[in-house]
Amino acid sequence: MSSPRGAGPRDDIAADAALVERVLGGDAEAFAPLVRRYLQPAYNVAYRLLSNRQDAEDLVQEAFLTVLANLRSFDRSRPFGPWFYRIVWTRGLNLRKSLARRAAEPLEAERHPGAADPSADAERSDLAETVLGALAELPERQRLIVQLFDLDGFSGAEIGEMLGLNPGTVRWYLHQGRRALRERLAPFQEALDEG
Amino acid sequence: MRDDGAWDRDPVPDPVLQRLLGRVSVPPLGEGDRSRLEGAIMSAVGREAARATAPAWWEIAARWAPAAAAAGVAAVLLSGLVLFGSRLQASADSEAAPETAAVAQVIDRYPGDAVLASLISGGDSDALSPWREP
Numbered sequence: 174m175s176s177p178r179g180a181g182p183r184d185d186i187a188a189d190a191a192l193v194e195r196v197l198g199g200d201a202e203a204f205a206p207l208v209r210r211y212l213q214p215a216y217n218v219a220y221r222l223l224s225n226r227q228d229a230e231d232l233v234q235e236a237f238l239t240v241l242a243n244l245r246s247f248d249r250s251r252p253f254g255p256w257f258y259r260i261v262w263t264r265g266l267n268l269r270k271s272l273a274r275r276a277a278e279p280l281e282a283e284r285h286p287g288a289a290d291p292s293a294d295a296e297r298s299d300l301a302e303t304v305l306g307a308l309a310e311l312p313e314r315q316r317l318i319v320q321l322f323d324l325d326g327f328s329g330a331e332i333g334e335m336l337g338l339n340p341g342t343v344r345w346y347l348h349q350g351r352r353a354l355r356e357r358l359a360p361f362q363e364a365l366d367e368g
Numbered sequence: 369m370r371d372d373g374a375w376d377r378d379p380v381p382d383p384v385l386q387r388l389l390g391r392v393s394v395p396p397l398g399e400g401d402r403s404r405l406e407g408a409i410m411s412a413v414g415r416e417a418a419r420a421t422a423p424a425w426w427e428i429a430a431r432w433a434p435a436a437a438a439a440g441v442a443a444v445l446l447s448g449l450v451l452f453g454s455r456l457q458a459s460a461d462s463e464a465a466p467e468t469a470a471v472a473q474v475i476d477r478y479p480g481d482a483v484l485a486s487l488i489s490g491g492d493s494d495a496l497s498p499w500r501e502p
Contacts, residue, residue, distance in 0.1 A: 201417035208409050216397050230405055237409045241416055304392045323386050324393050329378040358388050
């Protein structure tokens, strides 16, 4: 994933700017490294927002095409990632509206491939359900921020740019969300430490 | 699980929370899905690029603009000439008309005068025709 925890280093910015330059010059193939680099984090954002794989894939594809159409407006002295994630985010909100999805929809409880089946073990199943329940109880903004930060590795600044919040506000929501989750999940800490 | 409270920098990731959340979170993309999606995006990008490089109608129009301008000027000149010519003809006709009317009046006045008619019609004015009493 590109630039987990913080804006990309300077050479990332320069490399992305060079690719953007080439694309603007008519070299469509130069778009491929940008797609490779930002596909996964963009998909993470889309999935957190839409909670559906197919919708998330559609959103990511649409966002890349939007980027291509608006590449001239990108400020090449700034990192590409946050600009792109902001596009994913805003288009995702629009898509969600058009799909008439609710933020309070039950979270899609899928598992890591290769991970133990939660239903195979009552305690683990309990844990999975409790985690899902605790997440669903969080206000949407807190839930998204916790997932983007703790699971997907985005920095507070990146999340702030995406959501249109300043990083301090993002950290505040993160703190609130984490605290609520810790309270709900404290009984499972021992089990986790053992397992 | 640790507390965090400093707002000027990001808190450190919480490994326990990460493990708990990781149990119910969808791993975003597998390798196969990733390359399939990447391929779909690049195909769409290729189509967009092809569409962007195909000449638009205004580009084609711009290419033909000098020839079209020359043809336009020629057409204007030609229609001007035709218009001018037809006006000239019309004024010539209008000038000729009174004369024709006057001649008709004279001929009507002397209906049997073959010499007069011959003179006026302009044909064979020198040819002799037999004299007939009116």
